[in-house]
Amino acid sequence: MKLLNKLIFFIIMIFLILPLVSMILWSFFSSWGTENLLPHNFTLKGFAYFFNSQDYIIASKSVVYSLLVAFISLVLSIMLSRFLIKTNFKYKIQLESLFYLPMLLPVVSICIGSHKMFLQLFSGCSGLIVILLHIYFSLPYSFKLVYSCYEIWGIEQEQVARGLGASKWKSFYLINVPVYFKGYVTGFIMAFIISYSQYFINFFIGDSEFVNFSMIMTPYITGSDRNISSVYTLLYILYGIVIMVLCSLIEKLFNKGRNV
Amino acid sequence: MSFLALENINYTIGKNKLLRNINLNIEKGQLFSILGPSGAGKTTVLRIITGALNPDSGKVVLDKKVINDVPMEKRQIVMVYQSKQLFPHLTVLDNIQFGMKMKKYSQSYVDEKTVELTDFFNMKLHLNKYPSQLSGGQQQLVALMRALAVEPKVLLLDEPFTGLDNNLKIYIRDFILKIHKQFNITIVMITHDKEDAFIMSDKIAFMFEGEIILTEAPAYLCNKTNVNIVDNFLGDIILLEDGKIVFSDKIINIY
Numbered sequence: 001m002k003l004l005n006k007l008i009f010f011i012i013m014i015f016l017i018l019p020l021v022s023m024i025l026w027s028f029f030s031s032w033g034t035e036n037l038l039p040h041n042f043t044l045k046g047f048a049y050f051f052n053s054q055d056y057i058i059a060s061k062s063v064v065y066s067l068l069v070a071f072i073s074l075v076l077s078i079m080l081s082r083f084l085i086k087t088n089f090k091y092k093i094q095l096e097s098l099f100y101l102p103m104l105l106p107v108v109s110i111c112i113g114s115h116k117m118f119l120q121l122f123s124g125c126s127g128l129i130v131i132l133l134h135i136y137f138s139l140p141y142s143f144k145l146v147y148s149c150y151e152i153w154g155i156e157q158e159q160v161a162r163g164l165g166a167s168k169w170k171s172f173y174l175i176n177v178p179v180y181f182k183g184y185v186t187g188f189i190m191a192f193i194i195s196y197s198q199y200f201i202n203f204f205i206g207d208s209e210f211v212n213f214s215m216i217m218t219p220y221i222t223g224s225d226r227n228i229s230s231v232y233t234l235l236y237i238l239y240g241i242v243i244m245v246l247c248s249l250i251e252k253l254f255n256k257g258r259n260v
Numbered sequence: 261m262s263f264l265a266l267e268n269i270n271y272t273i274g275k276n277k278l279l280r281n282i283n284l285n286i287e288k289g290q291l292f293s294i295l296g297p298s299g300a301g302k303t304t305v306l307r308i309i310t311g312a313l314n315p316d317s318g319k320v321v322l323d324k325k326v327i328n329d330v331p332m333e334k335r336q337i338v339m340v341y342q343s344k345q346l347f348p349h350l351t352v353l354d355n356i357q358f359g360m361k362m363k364k365y366s367q368s369y370v371d372e373k374t375v376e377l378t379d380f381f382n383m384k385l386h387l388n389k390y391p392s393q394l395s396g397g398q399q400q401l402v403a404l405m406r407a408l409a410v411e412p413k414v415l416l417l418d419e420p421f422t423g424l425d426n427n428l429k430i431y432i433r434d435f436i437l438k439i440h441k442q443f444n445i446t447i448v449m450i451t452h453d454k455e456d457a458f459i460m461s462d463k464i465a466f467m468f469e470g471e472i473i474l475t476e477a478p479a480y481l482c483n484k485t486n487v488n489i490v491d492n493f494l495g496d497i498i499l500l501e502d503g504k505i506v507f508s509d510k511i512i513n514i515y
Contacts, residue, residue: 090274156345159312162332163339164359164410178349258349
């Protein structure tokens with residue numbers, strides 16, 4: 001069994017690490033002939049291009065938008081979860097299922113369908129439309145994670161706290177938030193990843209005003225310059241990793257000295 | 261007028277009528293049990309008393325005041341849940357002091373009360389531990405300490421012996437009786453265990469399918485009540501002359 005576990009681990013690591021190693025090498029070298037074991041012609045051309053073309057501003061803005069979307073999705077997820085866990089009504093399961101629909105519906109259909117309606121409603125505010133659609137697609141993921149926490153833990157501890165004299169707000173931030181914080185961070189990260197990786201919404205609705213990292217990266221990946229496309233992909237991953245590490249750090253700092 | 265009363269309480273979810281016309285009168289200082297099989301609606305009654313649920317109709321009266329619209333934190337009613345629900349991120353000490361701090365009691369009073377409770381419950385050695393480091397019985401004691409720390413008008417106990425082995429159950433049961441005597445507090449306990457109800461209670465309400473079937477003193481319930489559901493649930497109980505009862509071949513004292 002141990003051997004099988006090791007083998008599975010090894011296979012998974014190969015699938016994860018090999019493409020990454022190849023991409024990292026391509027980021028620093030301009031050519032890698034089929035007859036060569038290793039790439040050659042060391043270059044920082046891709047990185048220079050990224051920073052000189054000011055694409056890093058677009059990338060950073062893209063991260064900020066995604067953080068905003070993730071935050072709104074998390075707040076909505078908490079509110080929805082609390083509502084669903086507190087109330088009992090006839091069509092509760094059906095309503096809950098509705099929240100997961102964006103996971104199943106094709107992005108293209110939603111974008112095309114909502115494009116006309118949103119333009120009529122929020123004419124000239126393509127930024128708002130883009131953010132609303134990002135929330136629409138990231139909310140089900142963060143909601144699923146947050147709601148699972150509520151389904152497991154319930155809200156009895158908050159009710160105990162209230163019975164002991166804590167106000168609604170105090171029982172939320174003194175009892176609920178520390179206990180659920182890991183779930184909230186996970187929901188936030190998930191929403192961030194979904195928003196950060198959206199391509200079609202920005203491409204279709206955002207026009208040239210709301211260009212995100214996925215949009216600037218795509219032409220390079222489909223193009224022939226492997227060095228630049230590898231640099232952009234690597235930086236795309238790095239931005240995401242930095243956010244995830246920061247979230248984990250915040251979670252660790254928040255729960256420091258707590259037994260959660 | 262009773263100290264705690266439920267008047268014509270009804271509660272429905274969808275088409276399910278969970279509580280039908282519930283009427284209860286509980287005197288001050290009484291240990292009142294609501295006995296009944298699982299799914300009878302016992303916990304729902306307690307949740308309505310705490311304010312966690314709002315009844316569709318009817319009144320909850322505490323100390324001559326209708327408290328339907330009083331928020332949970334102002335009712336002075338504390339519930340000890342079946343699953344204890346200790347705050348996992350706080351130590352035993354912080355759990356005990358939580359309510360007193362929320363009510364903004366002076367630090368000297370908080371310290372004094374903590375010492376009194378830890379001495380009474382003999383939990384001094386566990387104050388800096390987290391709930392996960394305690395046994396089930398110790399967790400139950402901490403939940404009781406935390407509830408008593410705020411000196412509630414009414415203490416609600418939701419199946420307090422669930423998950424405890426027999427020895428521990430007897431220990432906690434005696435402890436609750438000791439608390440009742442020492443603090444002269446009104447206790448409403450729900451249980452599906454008739455032995456617990458008979459041993460501990462001043463009065464027992466029998467509940468079945470969302471209705472209170474009858475409310476009587478344990479000694480009365482030793483005789484046949486002529487209510488089939490109750491008689492079938494309780495089985496054969498024989499009241500002895502010295503106030504003891506024979507219950508499932510066991511002789512027990514009624515307090």
